[in-house]
Amino acid sequence: MAQFALFDAVVVATDSEQVADAVRACGGQAVMTQADHPSGTDRVAEVARMAEYEKFGTVVNVQGDEPFVSGDHLRAAIDLVQQGWDAGTVATPIRTVEEWREPSIVKVVRADDGAALYFSRAPVPAVRDAEPGPDDFGRGLFLRHVGIYSYRRDALLRWVSLAESPLEQAEKLEQLRPLAAGLRIGVAVGAPAEGGVDTPADAARAERILQATTPDFAEASA
Numbered sequence: 001m002a003q004f005a006l007f008d009a010v011v012v013a014t015d016s017e018q019v020a021d022a023v024r025a026c027g028g029q030a031v032m033t034q035a036d037h038p039s040g041t042d043r044v045a046e047v048a049r050m051a052e053y054e055k056f057g058t059v060v061n062v063q064g065d066e067p068f069v070s071g072d073h074l075r076a077a078i079d080l081v082q083q084g085w086d087a088g089t090v091a092t093p094i095r096t097v098e099e100w101r102e103p104s105i106v107k108v109v110r111a112d113d114g115a116a117l118y119f120s121r122a123p124v125p126a127v128r129d130a131e132p133g134p135d136d137f138g139r140g141l142f143l144r145h146v147g148i149y150s151y152r153r154d155a156l157l158r159w160v161s162l163a164e165s166p167l168e169q170a171e172k173l174e175q176l177r178p179l180a181a182g183l184r185i186g187v188a189v190g191a192p193a194e195g196g197v198d199t200p201a202d203a204a205r206a207e208r209i210l211q212a213t214t215p216d217f218a219e220a221s222a
Contacts (some may be wrong), residue, residue: 006074009062013047038164039174040064041149045160048153061157063147065197076188077131077150080114085186086155087118089180091143092192097131097145106145106173108187116185119173120147140189147177155183163196 012023012030015037020030031050037043044061047053058081062069071215073090080088091108099209100107104123111117121159125141132142151159167176181183196204 006071006078008056009053011047013043027167040162041156041174045156048156057153059067059151059153061151066147067150068193069146070190070193073146073148073190073193076190080186080188081150081152083186086152086183087185087188088150088188089175089185090138090146090148090188092145092190093137093138093140094142095192100132100142100183107146108143110143110187114186114188116175116179119171119175119179121171133201143189146193156190157179159183
């Protein structure tokens with residue numbers, strides 16, 4: 001995809017031979033990793049430590065359940081690291097109260113300088129007296145996290161050296177581990193995008209979009 005022209009190297013890190021074979025059949029590069037990683041970041045760090053990749057000072061993790069990330073989102077995450085943040089990620093505006101309530105959609109709350117304050121599956125920020133309405137969603141306060149991470153190499157290696165935090169274990173969100181330990185994660189706000197794939201309904205939606213927009217995918221699915 002055109003957005004991956006941003007990178008000097010693109011690798012699919014996986015513990016599935018089926019995934020690796022599919023990537024290689026399309027001409028891509030796949031690296032087999034351990035099967036017991038607690039998070040995607042731990043898997044990325046395994047690859048980053050390999051001799052052929054240790055020269056890269058910035059590492060970007062595009063999670064496999066985010067098939068519709070844009071080049072603009074990727075560039076924004078990379079820019080945050082180049083500006084000095086330990087890690088960078090992206091959020092987009094929440095548009096409906098249903099999104100805000102949905103536990104499979106991860107929400108993020110930012111500080112005034114763009115630093116991540118907290119990530120949660122809960123509907124945050126909470127509105128004390130009522131649920132947010134259309135006007136509230138237009139203020140940029142209610143944000144859904146997009147599964148993209150850019151890391152400084154040293155921050156990535158520190159991240160995975162940390163023990164899982166109680167917050168990470170409770171929410172099942174890996175980004176709470178470094179946040180609890182004091183690493184600074186910048187959050188860029190980007191244009192709305194198709195959501196990730198977290199549920200069977202999401203998978204069906206993603207397949208419909210790919211069939212409509214990607215001829216090769218439509219032929220393979222026929």
